[in-house]
């Protein structure tokens with residue numbers, strides 16, 4: 001990214017209150033996204049993707065969360081130090097979020113109409129009639145059939161994927177500058193998914209919307225993102241352009257993730273897993289946090305936490321042995 | 330292939346009232362699930378997959394149609410009460426774990442809830458079973474006293490699976506059990522479901538959008554579109570020689586990790602209304618092969634090749 005990114009997260013550390021004091025859920029995380037660009041964030045469950053994403057708009061509960069370090073640069077502002085009042089103006093308007101769990105983020109006692117019209121009225125000052133017209137249009141854009149009649153339904157009357165599409169409609173209603181999409185298409189079939197991604201592409205082209213796309217679906221990342229951040233146990237372990245990451249992954253963990261993607265073209269009976277499991281944030285691990293699961297671990301891996309190193313051409317990895325070997329496995 | 334069918338569904342219909350009109354959520358669905366088999370159920374978002382599953386498990390009453398479970402005719406599916414003995418053999422893993430877990434209930438109590446409802450578990454047997462289940466789904470034994478919000482999205486889904494397995498059911502309806510999981514965890518859960526199936530002879534109805542995952546776990550796969558099954562076949566046939574244009578479009582739209590960004594042709598066109606009756610084939614407004622007859626006559630699901638059924642006028646004449 002040559003020019004100034006639209007949003008950059010620098011050295012972000014987020015802590016939660018644990019039984020024995022504060023625990024780092026994410027530590028020293030850096031990433032950035034430019035206008036019209038899409039940054040994919042991948043990694044196993046519990047690797048800190050949502051915690052990082054929710055921090056951008058400071059959506060964690062204040063009592064149990066501490067932003068121990070970091071800057072979230074948006075224009076000339078640091079969102080982490082912005083007063084709540086100012087942050088509220090940004091939320092849902094300039095920066096919108098699609099939450100991982102559509103049901104708990106839609107209000108069960110309000111109709112779909114109420115919920116889509118709300119940001120349109122609040123951030124764009126539309127009249128009731130205009131907001132309703134716009135809301136129906138948005139529902140049609142996210143491929144909900146009978147939109148003008150379904151708009152007055154309550155969320156429980158919609159299917160899982162329809163609720164997810166309502167969330168997407170709400171998020172893009174105000175044509176945000178930045179869209180943070182946390183698993184936005186998990187509940188959608190692939191034909192509707194590709195139509196939704198096409199819709200986001202259009203917004204990227206038209207208004208230069210930047211997308212931070214969190215997903216477990218590496219196929220979606222490969223087709224839709226330009227850069228990828230791979231997270232493991234609260235840290236960024238690799239970051240690269242999409243072609244570089246898929247053609248030449250450097251970190252053993254990234255390789256494991258790619259290998260574990262089920263193949264559509266074979267009748268396999270057992271799927272490939274990454275042996276072991278991700279450590280809890282409170283677990284102390286000397287050196288590389290992936291070392292207990294890494295087949296290539298050597299003594300030096302346990303000595304100190306490895307740094308994220310530039311292997312050239314904007315390809316960073318947190319694995320000194322692989323960097324030294326030039327990344328070839 | 331000739332194992333007994335433990336689930337037989339015929340002409341299942343479910344309508345919901347929609348502002349003076351009727352919304353046809355499930356529109357004449359028929360299928361069987363055999364003992365020890367996994368039937369995959371894929372298809373369009375909103376096509377009636379979850380509703381079908383919810384009717385089977387008794388969470389929703391059908392409008393018409395018949396259901397036979399474990400050889401027992403559920404005579405009146407309307408407002409039926411599933412007999413307790415049948416109910417225990419049937420479990421459901423939800424699409425939305427966050428919502429099915431009580432936020433104020435510790436993981437161990439959520440998992441043990443079916444045991445508590447069934448009764449007859451001593452304190453120690455209960456906690457042993459909970460720990461066994463936690464381990465089975467890949468969660469640390471020690472995390473039982475944590476609350477749902479202290480887990481990540483994927484971890485919460487595993488709690489839902491542990492809970493469904495608590496009473497050792499015979500038939501489990503999995504409604505997108507792995508769609509919120511990462512690829513590695515997805516693989517672990519799918520492998521776990523396969524292991525349990527081999528060991529215990531479990532049968533699954535496996536609803537999901539990830540076609541590669543469905544291919545790995547299913548014996549046969551059914552494809553739904555607008556309330557109806559448009560194709561059903563043994564998995565190899567379905568993936569290598571899909572007959573219905575919607576199935577073909579679905580397979581073509583899977584985003585690939587390897588291929589370059591040449592975008593697959595996306596099916597466009599008008600979505601089927603679920604409220605106003607669409608004459609003819611429900612897929613005709615979007616079908617690249619639609620011809621005159623498709624606009625008038627609704628194609629029936631019929632057997633084109635052994636075990637391979639499709640509902641499309643292009644495949645009318647059986648060989």
Ligand SMILES: Nc1ncnc2c1ncn2[C@@H]1O[C@H](COP(=O)(O)OP(=O)(O)OP(=O)(O)O)[C@@H](O)[C@H]1O
Pocket residue numbers: 016017025043044045046047048049050051052100280281478479480481482483484511
């Ligand atoms: N509010 C919280 N309090 C305490 N710990 C939390 C909280 N939210 C998340 N965590 C912990 O922080 C870590 C990172 O969680 P996060 O939700 O970011 O994972 P994720 O990468 O989004 O996973 P998934 O793919 O399952 O959504 C996990 O270990 C999780 O248990």
Ligand SMILES: Nc1ncnc2c1ncn2[C@@H]1O[C@H](COP(=O)(O)OP(=O)(O)OP(=O)(O)O)[C@@H](O)[C@H]1O
Pocket residue numbers: 156157158159160161162187188189345346352353354372373374375376377378379380381603
């Ligand atoms: N309680 C309800 N009241 C009214 N309509 C409903 C109700 N439950 C489901 N529907 C409607 O029935 C149709 C089928 O929904 P269902 O949840 O079965 O779809 P699905 O195939 O599971 O979709 P998805 O893949 O998005 O989960 C949808 O149009 C939905 O809005």
Ligand code: SF4
Pocket residue numbers: 251252253288289290291292294295296297298301306318319320321322
């Ligand atoms: S630093 Fe060592 S343990 Fe960590 S991923 Fe690299 S080789 Fe494996």
Ligand code: SF4
Pocket residue numbers: 573574575610611612613614616617618619620623628640641642643
């Ligand atoms: S019946 Fe006609 S419209 Fe329907 S899928 Fe077949 S060819 Fe297409």
Ligand SMILES: [Mg+2]
Pocket residue numbers: 049050051100182481482
């Ligand atoms: Mg998450």
Ligand SMILES: [Mg+2]
Pocket residue numbers: 159160161378379380424504
């Ligand atoms: Mg569903």
